[in-house]
Amino acid sequence: MNSKPVRIALVDDHALLRNGLASLVTSFEGYEVLFQADNGKDFIAQLEHYPAPDLVLLDITMPEMNGFETADWIKQNLPAVKVLVLSVMDNDSIIISMLKKGARGYILKDSKPAVFRQALDNIRDTGFYINELISNKMLNYVTQESSHTVKETSIISQLSEKEIAFLQMACTEMTYKEIAESMSLSPRTIDGYRDELLKKLNVQSRIGLVTFAIKNGLYKL
Template sequence: MKKINVAIADDQILFRKGMIGIINGLADTQITIEADNGRTLLEAIATSETKPDIVLLDLSMPELNGVETTKILHADYPDIKIIILSVHSDERFVAHLMELGINAYLFKNVEPSEVEKAILAVIEKGFYFNEVFLKAMKNRMLGKKPRLLIQDNIPSTLTQRELEVLDLICRQYTAQEIAEKLFISTRTVDGHRNNLLEKTGVRNTAGLVVFAIKNNLLDPSALL
């Protein structure tokens, strides 16, 4: 397995240096870019010959915060995966970031082993949702008052096969595993995934999971 190139942006020096030590200590990952704010991060990526596979991004930073940096990264470097590292646990805020297209959201008090788990999952499956996030999503949906959504009519446009692929994506199966389970080719799986992205209007696989939860196509409890 080739090394996973990771960039990190966090203005807390002690935390950033600690994360760099953890990432560089893992078997298949290495820090290639270090920054103390979003603007410095973007400048470093622009001039780097090797773009990072993943960006570990703090939310509260000077110059350019994590939310604005996320928007620019998606516009300029859509292939770069984003993992947010934050102390904020507000469910509405977390869900909003997922809708912006991040691939994982980790609280800063997680164990180093979970950081590694998240990085590998994001590379292999496109997203990583831990138990804290899934419980937050479940609580939000249980406490949410019913209301009409713009996408209320979208689930009805999905074919049975697309719904099957969506369910397996949410359950963290890889494209190869989905292909084997449904007796189709990986190219066909990719085709269904692209159709799902186009129909739902979300940015990535993580967005598909959020879409499924919000539209009651999946109970978050099933992923715990």
Template sequence: MNIVIADDHPLFRSGVRNLLRTTEDLEVVGEASSGDEALELAAALQPDLILMDIRMPGLNGIEATRLIKERFPRVEVLILTMFQDDQSVFTAMRAGAKGYVLKDADETELLHSIRMVGSGGAVFSSDIAARMIHYFAAPKADVKADNPALAELSKREMDILERIAEGETNAQIASRLFISAKTVANNITTILNKLQVADRNAAKRLLKESREN
């Protein structure tokens, strides 16, 4: 299995590379220190799997994952990070990652996760799996149900609208959802068109009214 390690910490990449050298079925064919480099290596090497950190200079790991899966769908991505908040986990999954493992995982768990995702499966560390179960088990109000306009929004557009309702700026939304500020601006334009409102304040009011009904 050909693997690319994408992480901006050389010592961490070295540790993972040395671990994989002890196996007979896993080979590191490239290393990236940014999301942009990971995207370039995905195009040049077409690896079976990319081990992807989230926070890296330039293009972050989640946006890189999204672009890689759009352009090279056969390349699998396993997120390997220290971040375990719900937003990071679910944004990574929506971007196309097939696994999410924390950096404090032991060697056995990491190797198992790599082999599982590389062979087309999905895997999550125990802490992440518990968070996912809790998230999906919790009851959630469907603000779209009573408003046909809101029902037209995609999942990402709805995420952005909810951030707008909380008073976040475009830059804050971009950071929270691990997307570019340009992507946020483009999505806001689409949201306003779908909701047929003039500005973000009107969109915010529409969402508030839907929740109150």
């Protein structure tokens, strides 16, 4: 457990929700709210008066500078700062895009406080928190623990070059049909790679595949 509290910045244009989150964060032992911002531009301006936070709670849909732009700015300028996305959107391409921009976790705004706390704790302790979003429900939590790392390294060594290539392409905006064309393979073969990797990696969706690839350095952010 860290002796110093985790300093958090909240970036969301909905003041009422943001203030509620701030109160919730303050109620958690080991966390403190450093400052709040209405959008990415306001976040950058606040850094003139505050030190960089340890963690940013980031909304996606905001005026002037949205979550995509803000996450990208943080990745380029404050690489040590971790980002947890809080959004109402559970679209696969949006989640993948935020992961590629450096987000360490992604949860829905209607998540229960216990899930929110777990996300904060996982990011603090292991650096990562991603939950599978299927049928708008959170099903599985993927956390980066040392025991998992050894197991995952062993799994990677058993993957073929084409499976790794498929994993890397799955991290892009390409559809499965486009991946098949790029790899000069039939869509049925690509579906086979996907289904086999879902079993091997013990995940349930494309988001799970992307998370595994990013965590294990198979796709460079």
